[in-house]
Amino acid sequence: MKIGIIGAVAGLCNGLFGSGGGIIVVPSMIYLLKVEEHDAHATAIAVILPLSLASILIYFTNNYFDWNIVWKVCAGSVLGAGLGARLLPKIPVGILSRIFAVFMIMAGLRMLF
Amino acid sequence: MILFLIGLASGIVSGMGMGGGTILIPALIFLAGVPQHLAQSVNLSVFFPASICALWIHTKNKHVRYKLALKIIVVGVVGSLIGSVIAVSMSTQILRKLFGVFILAMGVYELFRKTNDKDKK
Numbered sequence: 001m002k003i004g005i006i007g008a009v010a011g012l013c014n015g016l017f018g019s020g021g022g023i024i025v026v027p028s029m030i031y032l033l034k035v036e037e038h039d040a041h042a043t044a045i046a047v048i049l050p051l052s053l054a055s056i057l058i059y060f061t062n063n064y065f066d067w068n069i070v071w072k073v074c075a076g077s078v079l080g081a082g083l084g085a086r087l088l089p090k091i092p093v094g095i096l097s098r099i100f101a102v103f104m105i106m107a108g109l110r111m112l113f
Numbered sequence: 114m115i116l117f118l119i120g121l122a123s124g125i126v127s128g129m130g131m132g133g134g135t136i137l138i139p140a141l142i143f144l145a146g147v148p149q150h151l152a153q154s155v156n157l158s159v160f161f162p163a164s165i166c167a168l169w170i171h172t173k174n175k176h177v178r179y180k181l182a183l184k185i186i187v188v189g190v191v192g193s194l195i196g197s198v199i200a201v202s203m204s205t206q207i208l209r210k211l212f213g214v215f216i217l218a219m220g221v222y223e224l225f226r227k228t229n230d231k232d233k234k
Contacts, residue, residue, distance in 0.1 A: 007185040011192020016200045017215050018153025019134030023222075025185065039178055042171035045164050046182040051193040052157045058197035059154035066151055070158045073120035073141070077133070080124020081163040088129045097223055100126065100136060104220030107139035111213030 002032050007047075014048065015055045021048045115145050120159065127163070134160070135216050142209075149209045150201065 006028045014021035022044050029040040059065055119140045127133025134156040141152040171177050200208060 003181070003184045004188045007188030008192045010185070011189035011194075012196040013215070014157075014189070015193040015196020015198070017138075017196075017212055018156045018200070019138055020215065020219065021189075023135065023219055029181075033181070035178065035181070039176050042168075042174075042176035043178045043182050045168045045171065046177050046179065047185045047189060048160065049164060049168065050186050051189045052160050054190045054193040055197040056154060056157045058194060058201060059150070059157065062201040064150040064154045064201060065158075066155070069116055069141075069145075069147060069151065069155050072116035073123075073137070073155055074159050074162060076117040076120025076122075077124035077127070077137075077159050078162050080121040080126075081128035081167075082124075083121075084125035084128020086128075087125065091129070093129065096129070097226075101220045101223035104135055104139075104216045104223065107143065108213045108215075108217030108220055110143070111139070111209050112217070 002028075006032065010047065011051055011054075014051045015058070018055065018059070021051055116141075119144060123159075124163065135219055138212070139216065149205050149212065153200065153212075 006025060010021045010024045010028075013019075013024055025044040025047055026040050029035040029043065030037055035043065056065070119137065123133040123137035123140065126136050137156050137159065138152045141147040141155060142149060147155065168177065203211075
């Protein structure tokens with residue numbers, strides 16, 4: 001039952017907002033299903049991949065897809081992911097995630113008003 | 114060039130284990146002028162290459178609980194299809210406002226979440 005609700009909420013967000021599946025799946029696996037944190041992060045990736053594939057299929061068939069943007073962002077993001085993993089032990093994650101949180105709140109407010 | 118730099122920044126963030134997409138989508142919209150729906154589809158696509166690599170490594174290290182994943186996926190895929198159909202049938206303005214509420218909530222959650230810096234080291 002819990003698993004079904006987690007899947008439904010994560011799926012709906014993944015499709016509707018094109019993001020946020022992981023932000024839902026990871027904490028709900030940790031707190032509701034008592035999965036160990038490292039396993040939760042790893043399992044979340046296995047979950048989000050097919051969900052994103054399903055979502056992108058709908059976006060693609062409705063012409064919301066642009067290779068020209070995708071490959072440029074992709075190139076940067078792959079490079080950045082490697083860099084980020086290497087930087088991780090050297091940075092105060094707690095402070096940085098607070099800074100990002102403020103950015104998200106500002107972006108959210110700007111989209112609303 | 115701006116697209117590459119936005120990708121780089123969001124890649125660094127997600128490489129550090131923080132939601133890259135919630136940063137990437139607003140960055141594409143505000144800095145590169147990408148429309149809402151397209152920004153969302155870019156984020157969905159960009160997820161694949163890095164996460165396939167990550168999944169491969171996590172699988173080798175036996176951290177992926179595939180049985181549990183499969184159960185979540187079965188319901189999740191149906192949710193994704195429904196969510197996407199709703200998204201593509203929405204106007205840009207309405208989707209943008211909904212997305213605004215979503216990242217506002219995620220931002221507030223992230224701001225007050227207990228972080229365990231000791232675990233990361």
